[in-house]
Amino acid sequence: MRRLGSRLGSILESDPRKNPNAVVFLLLALGAIAFPIGVQIVTRGSGSFLISQAADAGVYVLLAIGLNVVVGFAGLLDLGYAAFFAIGAYTYAFVASDHMEFTPIHQAIHIPFWIALLVGMFAAATAGAILGAPTLRLRGDYLAIVTLGFGEIVPRLFRNAATWTSGVNGISALDTPALPIWINGPWSGDAFAVVQNFKIIDPLAYYVIMAILVAISVVLVNNLRRSRMGRAWMAVREDEVAAAAMGVNTVGVKLLAFGIGAAFSGFAGTFYGAKLSLVSPENFGFTVSITILIMVVLGGMGNIPGVIVGALLIYYVIFNILPGLPQQAADFANSIGATGLNTPSGDWPGLSGEVQRLKFLIFGLILVLTMLLRPQGLLPSRQRAEELQKGVHEDTVIEDLNAETT
Amino acid sequence: MGLLDVAGINVFYGRVQALRGVSLSINPGEIVALIGSNGAGKTTTLRTVSGLSHPTTGRVVFDGRDITASPAHEVVRAGIGHSPEGRRLFPRMIVLDNLMMGTYSRKDRAGIPSDIARVYDLFPRLKERTKQLAGTLSGGEQQMLAIGRALMARPKLLMLDEPSLGLAPILCETIFRVLTEINTQGTPILLVEQNASKALEVAHRAYVLETGSIVQTGTGKELLSSPDVQRAYLGM
Numbered sequence: 001m002r003r004l005g006s007r008l009g010s011i012l013e014s015d016p017r018k019n020p021n022a023v024v025f026l027l028l029a030l031g032a033i034a035f036p037i038g039v040q041i042v043t044r045g046s047g048s049f050l051i052s053q054a055a056d057a058g059v060y061v062l063l064a065i066g067l068n069v070v071v072g073f074a075g076l077l078d079l080g081y082a083a084f085f086a087i088g089a090y091t092y093a094f095v096a097s098d099h100m101e102f103t104p105i106h107q108a109i110h111i112p113f114w115i116a117l118l119v120g121m122f123a124a125a126t127a128g129a130i131l132g133a134p135t136l137r138l139r140g141d142y143l144a145i146v147t148l149g150f151g152e153i154v155p156r157l158f159r160n161a162a163t164w165t166s167g168v169n170g171i172s173a174l175d176t177p178a179l180p181i182w183i184n185g186p187w188s189g190d191a192f193a194v195v196q197n198f199k200i201i202d203p204l205a206y207y208v209i210m211a212i213l214v215a216i217s218v219v220l221v222n223n224l225r226r227s228r229m230g231r232a233w234m235a236v237r238e239d240e241v242a243a244a245a246m247g248v249n250t251v252g253v254k255l256l257a258f259g260i261g262a263a264f265s266g267f268a269g270t271f272y273g274a275k276l277s278l279v280s281p282e283n284f285g286f287t288v289s290i291t292i293l294i295m296v297v298l299g300g301m302g303n304i305p306g307v308i309v310g311a312l313l314i315y316y317v318i319f320n321i322l323p324g325l326p327q328q329a330a331d332f333a334n335s336i337g338a339t340g341l342n343t344p345s346g347d348w349p350g351l352s353g354e355v356q357r358l359k360f361l362i363f364g365l366i367l368v369l370t371m372l373l374r375p376q377g378l379l380p381s382r383q384r385a386e387e388l389q390k391g392v393h394e395d396t397v398i399e400d401l402n403a404e405t406t
Numbered sequence: 407m408g409l410l411d412v413a414g415i416n417v418f419y420g421r422v423q424a425l426r427g428v429s430l431s432i433n434p435g436e437i438v439a440l441i442g443s444n445g446a447g448k449t450t451t452l453r454t455v456s457g458l459s460h461p462t463t464g465r466v467v468f469d470g471r472d473i474t475a476s477p478a479h480e481v482v483r484a485g486i487g488h489s490p491e492g493r494r495l496f497p498r499m500i501v502l503d504n505l506m507m508g509t510y511s512r513k514d515r516a517g518i519p520s521d522i523a524r525v526y527d528l529f530p531r532l533k534e535r536t537k538q539l540a541g542t543l544s545g546g547e548q549q550m551l552a553i554g555r556a557l558m559a560r561p562k563l564l565m566l567d568e569p570s571l572g573l574a575p576i577l578c579e580t581i582f583r584v585l586t587e588i589n590t591q592g593t594p595i596l597l598v599e600q601n602a603s604k605a606l607e608v609a610h611r612a613y614v615l616e617t618g619s620i621v622q623t624g625t626g627k628e629l630l631s632s633p634d635v636q637r638a639y640l641g642m
Contacts, residue, residue, distance in 0.1 A: 096537060175557075228506075228510065229500070231503055231506060231510075232507075232508055232510060234496065234498070234499055234503070235496050235499065235507050235510075238496035238497060238498055239494050239496055240499075241458065241490065241494060242490060242494035242495070242496065243460065243507070244477075244478040244479060244498075245456060245458065245478055245480030245482070245488045245489075245490050245494070246482065246507045246508060246510045246511070246555070246559070247478070247483055247510045247511030247559070248479060248507075248510055249477075249478045250479075250480045
């Protein structure tokens, strides 16, 4: 706690010109506190949907922070990150619902949410280690392919192992979490119950839980980045042979990055399962993995505030802007008097229908434009910014035959 | 028995034999040079000692310990600092972090600040650029950083692969002057060089490698005056 205090102190005192991240962190923290209050004022007390959505966005923030450790810090392209998300969510479903009664175990398990979080983390990290141990000797593209495969296998496994997971139906009626008694406030519906069975709690409570989880994760990851381990990750990302020559056990530190990334994903998955009170194999497909990767790259790979901002923005675009776009297009056509556009005829489905079809084309265009205009990401780490501005020249590395096989 | 004893190592890259029964030794306090033309096996020798490659037969013994089959990170822990070919800095990390990577396998955290000061003493240019990304340094500065980084491990043996490669003659002089200084401060050096005349000048002893075998050995002075070496490597 004292370390946390001194860290906050150093963020407040540090020169913003030297440490722009401190400013962004501060703005994010203030924003997180102001958001629910602001929403309630603006919507005159009926903003619970927005607050609930913000808590969902927090799941993606957690995922992006975790994937950033793998991709941004250690430079390992993981295309199957959603698999660990699924493992976290399913773990929660197994240990915090009546579901186990209908499996060969015939005994329902109900573990309190806060302990289940750790269990979910542990399960995902273990899966990460099991996948990583044999595959992290692979480099670059090959690792990407293996993780891609893993990302496809895991949801399929959950779908097909129906005896244990009820297959496509998923598992529903998961326990809802409760805040611990000591953070009692207006948000806690019935804070004294450790587990509230199938009771919908206030969205604000989810928001507060999520804010706490994100804050913990940010502090953890930020410390990791500055640690000896963080430097080793960067070194492995930069040049694996040189890192080995420095005494870094490259497979070991990559495995650790993979495991920690997976742990965050499991963390997020547990919360996700708890909030939705439902897990289904359809929710953890390839698109989820790619969306998280987009958040990391677009926000600014390797830079924690950048990744958070990227996750929030992409979430906003995907879940708020894109779904509203068809209606807005139709309204716009009406307002300029081109009502004819809205009438379906022949192949023309009407403007809103057409926009509905083109939704993801528009999303793609937004991504392409962002990457063209800001290839380093929205809030890049100093390294990436300088690399693209000044052109850090890679050394003339004379590769020998052995370099690829070590 | 020397500090490092390499005994009859054979190394293959696939089906190509890179080293044929290479044996060499380094005694405490020495600078030993390994010279030879392109493809003679100089880099492979260093890589084999540092555990980046492994011999099919033969033994590598360092400080009384068999490190033939040890992976690179254990060899570093045993006390061999390797500044690999092509410098291999971490281009997107700052100078200070590159130096800190050199301390990765050190046990005594307390000695690090004074060692950083020592590297900055040897190479004042690095001190000026301490917060700059390594990739933005000039070639000479990168070489200084590569040597400094290897020193940060406080190695019992420092291995340098082509420290003068691609450097202007004046920088070359600086590098070799500093190498001698590092050596007089007590660190033995195994030096691989194409710049044979410079290497033989500073080296106590040297080995000549040709197509994977050691063909000649002697003190630096002896080899400098050897007709074979003069013809093949000194262009006389």
